[in-house]
Amino acid sequence: MSSIQSAAGSFPWYLVCLISLTLMIGQIAVLVIMLHQGRGKSVLIPAFMQFLAGFFVYTALMDCAVLFLSTPKPYPLTAFEQWLFALPWGVYLGAEILLTAALAFGIAGVLRYRRSHLTPDVIRETVNYLPAAICVCEPDGTVLLANLKMDGLCRTLTKEPLNNALKLWEKLEQLRERGSEEGKDQLMVRTPKGETWLFFRDSFTADGKEYEQIIAEDMTEQHRITEELASENHRLREVQARMREAAVRERSLVAAREITNARMTVHNQMGNVLLVGKYYMDHPENIDEAELLRLLEYNNYFLLGEVEQPDPVADPFEEALRTAAKIGVTVEVTGAVPKGAAREILTQAVLQCSANAARHAGADRMTMTLTEENGELKAAVTNNGDPPAGPVRETGGLAALRRETEAAGGTMTVESRPVFLLTLTLPTEDRGKSTENG
Amino acid sequence: MEKTAKVVIVDDEMISRGYMELFIKPSKNYEIAASLPFARDALDWCRKNELPELIIMDVMMTDGPDGLTAAAEIKKRYPRVKLVIATSMADMDWLEKARAAGIESFWFKTYSDLSLLEVMDRTMAGESVYPEKAPDISLGRLPVSNLTRQQRSILRLLTEGCSNREIGEKLHLSPNTVKDYLDDLMDRADIHSRTALAARASRLGIVVCEADRVRE
Numbered sequence: 001m002s003s004i005q006s007a008a009g010s011f012p013w014y015l016v017c018l019i020s021l022t023l024m025i026g027q028i029a030v031l032v033i034m035l036h037q038g039r040g041k042s043v044l045i046p047a048f049m050q051f052l053a054g055f056f057v058y059t060a061l062m063d064c065a066v067l068f069l070s071t072p073k074p075y076p077l078t079a080f081e082q083w084l085f086a087l088p089w090g091v092y093l094g095a096e097i098l099l100t101a102a103l104a105f106g107i108a109g110v111l112r113y114r115r116s117h118l119t120p121d122v123i124r125e126t127v128n129y130l131p132a133a134i135c136v137c138e139p140d141g142t143v144l145l146a147n148l149k150m151d152g153l154c155r156t157l158t159k160e161p162l163n164n165a166l167k168l169w170e171k172l173e174q175l176r177e178r179g180s181e182e183g184k185d186q187l188m189v190r191t192p193k194g195e196t197w198l199f200f201r202d203s204f205t206a207d208g209k210e211y212e213q214i215i216a217e218d219m220t221e222q223h224r225i226t227e228e229l230a231s232e233n234h235r236l237r238e239v240q241a242r243m244r245e246a247a248v249r250e251r252s253l254v255a256a257r258e259i260t261n262a263r264m265t266v267h268n269q270m271g272n273v274l275l276v277g278k279y280y281m282d283h284p285e286n287i288d289e290a291e292l293l294r295l296l297e298y299n300n301y302f303l304l305g306e307v308e309q310p311d312p313v314a315d316p317f318e319e320a321l322r323t324a325a326k327i328g329v330t331v332e333v334t335g336a337v338p339k340g341a342a343r344e345i346l347t348q349a350v351l352q353c354s355a356n357a358a359r360h361a362g363a364d365r366m367t368m369t370l371t372e373e374n375g376e377l378k379a380a381v382t383n384n385g386d387p388p389a390g391p392v393r394e395t396g397g398l399a400a401l402r403r404e405t406e407a408a409g410g411t412m413t414v415e416s417r418p419v420f421l422l423t424l425t426l427p428t429e430d431r432g433k434s435t436e437n438g
Numbered sequence: 439m440e441k442t443a444k445v446v447i448v449d450d451e452m453i454s455r456g457y458m459e460l461f462i463k464p465s466k467n468y469e470i471a472a473s474l475p476f477a478r479d480a481l482d483w484c485r486k487n488e489l490p491e492l493i494i495m496d497v498m499m500t501d502g503p504d505g506l507t508a509a510a511e512i513k514k515r516y517p518r519v520k521l522v523i524a525t526s527m528a529d530m531d532w533l534e535k536a537r538a539a540g541i542e543s544f545w546f547k548t549y550s551d552l553s554l555l556e557v558m559d560r561t562m563a564g565e566s567v568y569p570e571k572a573p574d575i576s577l578g579r580l581p582v583s584n585l586t587r588q589q590r591s592i593l594r595l596l597t598e599g600c601s602n603r604e605i606g607e608k609l610h611l612s613p614n615t616v617k618d619y620l621d622d623l624m625d626r627a628d629i630h631s632r633t634a635l636a637a638r639a640s641r642l643g644i645v646v647c648e649a650d651r652v653r654e
Contacts, residue, residue, distance in 0.1 A: 266453060268548045269453075269457045272457065272553065272554065275554075279555045285466075286465055287464045288464045288466055295461070
């Protein structure tokens with residue numbers, strides 16, 4: 001086998017040089033990766049030795065090329081160089097083969113280590129892939145770890161990159177969704193794009209050191225479903241209130257219908273009573289006068305009874321309280337309920353407000369507080385249900401109530417925050433007229 | 439009549455039944471043998487007791503067979519018993535059904551010019567007393583007496599909720615013909631919707647849908 005110096009410049013020799021260069025680069029890469037992985041000396045030293053070996057072989061090949069391919073020769077050979085370059089090229093080839101095998105082992109080791117150990121890269125990649133946004137920081141807010149989602153949220157919500165986690169939390173508190181129930185360390189925020197995120201904050205200890213973490217979960221879908229359910233519940237409450245009202249009215253209607261039917265039947269028989277009278281006049285011999293008189297007496301009794309009997313009209317205010325109770329709203333009245341026009345207006349207020357309380361607020365209790373001051377009666381009506389979402393639109397019953405109140409010389413105000421409050425002020429009747437407690 | 443005739447009154451409405459008792463009690467010619475709430479009770483009563491001479495039978499019953507059906511059955515089983523159909527409805531087709539079943543007399547409770555006692559007297563005397571004309575009521579502006587049998591049939595099916603096509607199928611008419619009939623009725627009655635026409639006809643008792651009458 002010829003020596004390496006005789007092979008210099010040949011194709012095999014260029015091939016070996018290329019392989020040597022590639023190996024060296026590979027060894028450098030493996031060494032860097034191992035350093036990055038934080039491997040111990042027992043791994044790094046052999047890897048470094050491999051690199052040195054590869055470097056030596058490559059340098060030898062390059063020297064050989066310089067010395068034996070250039071003319072004149074640049075410098076005389078040392079004894080070591082003479083020995084080195086007299087070695088058969090197979091030795092260099094064998095060295096390359098060994099270095100290739102070592103590199104392959106090194107690469108396998110790197111991959112194996114990567115699969116079985118958590119490295120900073122792995123942690124970073126994993127954290128970035130999480131569906132939640134995460135940020136870990138020191139107690140003063142200095143960010144130690146934050147995934148791309150958290151950084152993106154910070155930029156979206158604050159228009160700034162994530163530099164300090166505590167400042168981010170302060171900004172989030174200003175942006176929190178109104179009306180949502182969270183604790184001190186959690187809050188719901190909606191982004192300009194309509195996403196809803198729930199932020200949690202807590203602290204933990206690791207290796208004797210305190211850290212803070214902020215985690216955010218995407219609640220957009222749940223929030224949408226919750227809002228849909230709330231809207232559906234609201235609609236169902238209205239339906240339920242209407243059904244209760246309808247049931248109450250239906251019972252009254254059924255009773256009224258039966259009474260009406262009975263009255264109609266009786267009235268329809270009036271003609272037949274007269275016909276019996278006519279029959280008696282035509283056929284007096286066929287009629288028992290006593291029984292006939294009994295029939296007429298019964299008939300007249302019924303007719304007179306209808307005329308004399310007054311309609312038992314219950315007090316409309318008391319009736320209104322009963323109607324409210326039937327639809328599930330107990331009304332507590334504090335103060336003296338006046339008679340006259342004011343009482344009628346208060347009756348309407350009870351009916352309208354209790355119906356609205358049941359239908360829109362889900363309330364089961366309503367209070368009406370009556371006070372008299374400077375010749376004016378003030379009635380404040382509120383309930384224990386949900387406050388209105390916005391200003392109350394006065395339609396239908398409320399609008400009619402306002403008209404009646406103002407026609408009577410009074411005023412009506414409706415507030416929706418913090419709770420629903422309807423306030424009527426009405427001029428009182430003459431002081432001499434009586435009042436009674438509702 | 440020389441002896442008092444036994445009379446059975448059948449009416450599911452208590453007030454109506456009570457009044458018929460009051461009308462009949464003053465008469466020396468009749469004795470009330472029973473006052474029953476359902477037509478099926480009349481059949482049972484006839485089976486278990488001495489037959490009455492006369493039965494006054496209401497048509498519409500809240501339970502069991504209707505009065506017309508029960509009266510036809512009684513007539514078939516007990517031909518000697520005379521029957522008077524008494525009704526507050528104004529369905530003229532019932533007169534034909536009653537005649538066809540051999541029922542002696544028919545009395546409109548609310549619309550008749552004759553008293554019940556007169557109808558009973560004449561029935562017991564062997565006469566068949568049927569109203570000569572329809573009750574003096576109107577469907578909107580259309581007197582009920584002006585309704586033809588075909589118009590009543592169409593109205594009856596309308597109150598049952600049938601479409602024009604379904605009415606046509608039952609009466610062997612085309613849907614367009616049915617539509618023409620209904621349009622004509624609505625024009626003459628001055629009622630502007632099918633629903634209002636059906637509701638008004640039903641409420642006045644001008645037509646009674648068979649499903650409401652025949653409950654068995």
